[in-house]
Amino acid sequence: MKIKNILSLLLLITNICTFAQDMPAWKKAHMPDSNDWKKVEQHFVFNNSAEPKSLDSGVISGLLEFRLIECMFEGLVSMDPETLVPRPGIANKWNISKDGLTYTFYLRKNAKWSNGRTVTAHDFYKSWIRILDGSIAAPYNYQLFYIVGAExxxxxxxxxxxxxxxxxxxxxxxxxLEVKLKNPTAYFLDIVAFPTLYAVPLETVKAYGDKWILPENIVTNGPFHLQKWDRRQKIVMVKSKTYWDAKYVKLEKITALAIERVETAYKKFLNKGMHWQPSVPESKIDEVKKLPEYYQTDTLATSFYRFNCKKAPFDKAEVRRAFAMATDRKTLAKHVLHDIPTPANWFCPPAAGYIHVKGLDYNPAKARKILKDAGVITKGLAVEITFNTSETHKLIAEFISKNWENNLGVKVILKNMEWKTYLSNMTSMNYEVMRGGWYGDYNDPNTFFDMWTEGNGNNRTGWVNKKYDTLLFASQKETDKAKRMILFQQMEIILIKEELPILPLFIPANKGLLSEQVNGYYHNIFGFHPLKYIWLEKE
Known part of the structure; x- marks a missing residue:
């Protein structure tokens, strides 16, 4: 019996050593230095801020949904949690032709769905066709338009x-799987790593329809599997037994809370009820900054308001320009948001070295003249600002409403909505002015400009401009970097100086609270934190 136990122990040690030897250097760099973490319960709790719209990678468009999808599913390509360099996912390698037009992905043969079926190239092909065929409302279908014939x-x-x-x-x-592109696209691997291009188990989708994402039905291929979904309360995921890289995953359980009130979440964090809170209460920012768990980093993101360009009075560009010039961004950033974000009358942050153009400055007198010249009577005019539940969004809306009331003489009505209702109203364009925000999907200006083209699922303003679209398509064909940047600048002039389907507000900072127990978490410009790499140490 003792000999048998010794042999079993030696076999276990051999397997562990083989696992470590087979691991590439970049991956070893994200491993614990010792085995002390194994003495800690590996149950990671974080606040995801709201109830997700869906867990179907084809229909989602919000950061909080992406966080969950990245736990339960994996694409052909993944991203390094620290450097954001493309890393192998379901595909263990790929080749790119010399002309940059053909990508060949080689899938690993041990990748499994949670029902035991092997993940194949057919899964990705059929899932991509599903994004394109109109059978679902896929806001990111344009991410596949780089491919020949897809559009x-x-x-x-x-x-x-x-x-x-x-x-x-x-x-x-x-x-x-072989993929042919219309034009060389340097960031195409980043696109392939994006959740819209993940495979979904179409036999399960067909069997259960919209209910395929429920715990009793869902089939996944990522590091974690959905165990429980308490609506408006929490989502619980457990380590997947069928994931090809399960040995590397340290967390055994993840609980994603759906606490909308930041103050409530903050108190829970202070009481050690969670490990990560991705936002902080603005009213207590001075107190929060003193905590050792507080972080504040740069992001490749932008905050803005959408105008509904199909509804009066915002169906006129001159009206949109006037409201933009009646908005005091500098005071908003300095006194309401505690001098943390960068006030911006431009839209695109410095993606891949892009230099923004200057937009419209704060000028209430000129704003009033523009409205008068346009024949707009502001007395008795009421406009609505819609935002999703958040203390910060509320403070911003209150400040801007005072700007517009004092500077333009209009009445402003504030409408607060929970996340799913907010998204539904945005998609159906049931709003006048609506809060917006955008995190870059990859490090290139294109991710900020392509969404405003006609028919784009993320436009949701009703705005169409043929000149803008022509410039965007030209930029996607242009291979000279300097010339591309000029095209982007020309687009930005249309977007934030001439037409203004949006009102740029500020470039936000990424701030939140992270327990000192958490390891394997890296700050980066995308706010991308795959939980596959996370583990917990002793306090």
Whole structure:
């Protein structure tokens, strides 16, 4: 019996050593230095701020949904949690042709769905076609338009007669997927790592419809699996037994809370009821900054308001310009938001070295003249600002409403909505002015400019400008970096000086609270923190 135990122990040690030896250097760098973490319960709790709209990667568009999807699913490519360099995911390697137009992905043969079925190239092909065929409302379908024929298929009126061979996605065999692009796209691997391009288990989707994402039905292929979903309370995930890289995953359980009130979440964090709170109460920022758990970092993001360009009075560009010039961004950033964000009358942050153009300055007198010249009578005019539940969003809306009331003489009505209702109203364009925010999907200005083209699922302003669209498409074909940047600047002039379908406000900072127990978490400009790499140490 003793000999048997010794042999078992030696076999275990051998397996551990083999696992470590087979691990690439970049991955070893994200491992614990010792085994002390194994003495701590690996149950990570964080606040995800609201009830998610869905767990279907094809229909989501919000950061809080992306956090959950990245736990339960994995794409062909993943991202390094520290450097954001593309890393192997379901594909263990890929080749790129010399002309940058053909990508060949080689899937690992041990990648499994949670029902035991092997993940294949067919899963990705069919999932991508689902994004394009109109069977679901996919706001990010344009992420596939880089592929030959994808946009033509998506916009085809008669899809049943479309020649699918014209789409540049070919299943070579069960474990090889070939993708052909219209133009060389340096950030295409970043696109492939984006949740919209994850595979979903279509047999499960077909069997259960919209209910396929429920705990009793869902099939996943990522490091964690959905165990429980208490609506408006929490989502519980557990380590997946079928994930190809399960040995690397340290956390055994994750609880994502849906606490909308930042003050409530803050108190829970102070009482050690969670490990991560991705926002802080503005009213207590001075107190919060003194905590050792507080962090504040730069982000590749922008905050703005959308105008509904289909509704009066914001169907006129001159009216939108006037309201922009009646907004005091500097005071908002300094006194309401405690001098943390950068006030911005521009839209695009410095993605890949981009230099923004200057927008419209604060000038209430000129704003009033613009409205008068346009024949707009502000007395008795009421406008609505809609925002999702958040102390910070409320403070911003209150400040801007006072700006507009004092500077323009209009009445402003504030409408607060919970997350799912807010998203629904944005999609249906049931608003006049609405809070907006955007995190870059990859480090290139294109991620900030392509969303405003006609028909884009993330536009949601009703604004269309043919000149803008032409410039955007030209930028996607241009290979000279300097010339591309000039095209982006020309787009930004249209966006924030001439037409203003949006009102730029500020470039936010990423701030929150992180327990000192948490390891494997790296601050980066995308706010990307895959929990596969996280573990907990003793306090």
């Amino acid at each position: 033509d298929f998506s916009k085809a009126k008669n899809k049943s007669s479309f020649d699918m061979k014209k789409i540049g996605v070919n299943v070579i065999d069960d474990f090889t």
